[in-house]
Amino acid sequence: MPDDLPGLSPSEQLLIGLTRLGQAVRLSAWHNAGPTKLTPLQADILLFLAGDDRLRRQGEIVTALASTPPTVSDAVRALTAKELVDRRRDPTDTRAMTLALTADGRAEAERLSVIPEPLHAALAALDEEDVAAMLRGTTAMIRVLQEHQAIPISRTCVTCRFYRPDAHPDDPARPHHCAFVDAPFGDGELRLDCPDHQAADPGTAAPPAQAST
Ligand code: SF4
Incomplete structure (x- = not known):
C-alpha cells in the first residue's frame, strides 16, 4: 500500500468486499421472494431439498445451512403451510420425519436456481482464472472458520473424505x-x-490445496 494512501490493509479491504458481496446476495434473495413470499432461509431450504433426491431430515438442514433447530423448524412449518414441502415418515425409521419437495416446491426451487441478473452480471465480470482463484481462497477461508467452529462443517471438498x-x-x-x-x-x-x-x-482431513497456477 503506498504511504500516502491511509486506511485498511488488503486483508481488511477483502473482508469489507466479502461483506458487500454477502449483502448483495442476501438482498437479491429478498428481491427474489416470488409469489409465495419466500424468506431467504425458506429459499435456501427449497434449494437444499432440490439438491438431490434423497429424503432429508430437519437436522441435516440445520447443519447444512448453519442455522438453529427452532429457526429451521419455523421455516419448514411455513413451507409446509405454503404447500411447497411435505413432511413424511422416514421409511427406514418410522419414528423420524423426513422432508421432500412438493411439485410446487420443485417448481419454486427451479425458479430460484436461476441466478438473478445483477449477480449474473457480477459473475460474468470474472474470467475463469478469477473464478478459480476466488473459489480456492473462499474454500480455504471456510475451512479455517470451520476449524475454529465459527461456522458448522458444511459439504465442501476440503472436509470430504474423498478429497x-x-x-x-x-x-x-x-x-x-x-x-x-x-x-x-x-x-x-x-x-x-x-x-x-x-x-x-477431523484428524485426517486434507489441508487446503496450494495455488495451482
Ligand atoms: S471430493 Fe468429491 S465427493 Fe467430496 S465434496 Fe468434493 S466433489 Fe464432492
Whole structure:
C-alpha cells in the first residue's frame, strides 16, 4: 500500500468486499421472494431439498445451512403451510420425519436456481482464472472458520473424505482428485456444497490445496 494512501490493509479491504458481496446476495434473495413470499432461509431450504433426491431430515438442514433447530423448524412449518414441502415418515425409521419437495416446491426451487441478473452480471465480470482463484481462497477461508467452529462443517471438498488435494502435480489444470467419482479436477471445480460429500475424520482431513497456477 503506498504511504500516502491511509486506511485498511488488503486483508481488511477483502473482508469489507466479502461483506458487500454477502449483502448483495442476501438482498437479491429478498428481491427474489416470488409469489409465495419466500424468506431467504425458506429459499435456501427449497434449494437444499432440490439438491438431490434423497429424503432429508430437519437436522441435516440445520447443519447444512448453519442455522438453529427452532429457526429451521419455523421455516419448514411455513413451507409446509405454503404447500411447497411435505413432511413424511422416514421409511427406514418410522419414528423420524423426513422432508421432500412438493411439485410446487420443485417448481419454486427451479425458479430460484436461476441466478438473478445483477449477480449474473457480477459473475460474468470474472474470467475463469478469477473464478478459480476466488473459489480456492473462499474454500480455504471456510475451512479455517470451520476449524475454529465459527461456522458448522458444511459439504465442501476440503472436509470430504474423498478429497485428494494436489494428487496430480503434473496436471496444473486439474491437480486434485475426487475419489468418489474417481476423477481429477481443478480449483474452478472445488465444491462448496456437494451432495456426495462425506465428512473426513477431523484428524485426517486434507489441508487446503496450494495455488495451482
Ligand atoms: S465427493 Fe464432492 S465434496 Fe467430496 S471430493 Fe468429491 S466433489 Fe468434493
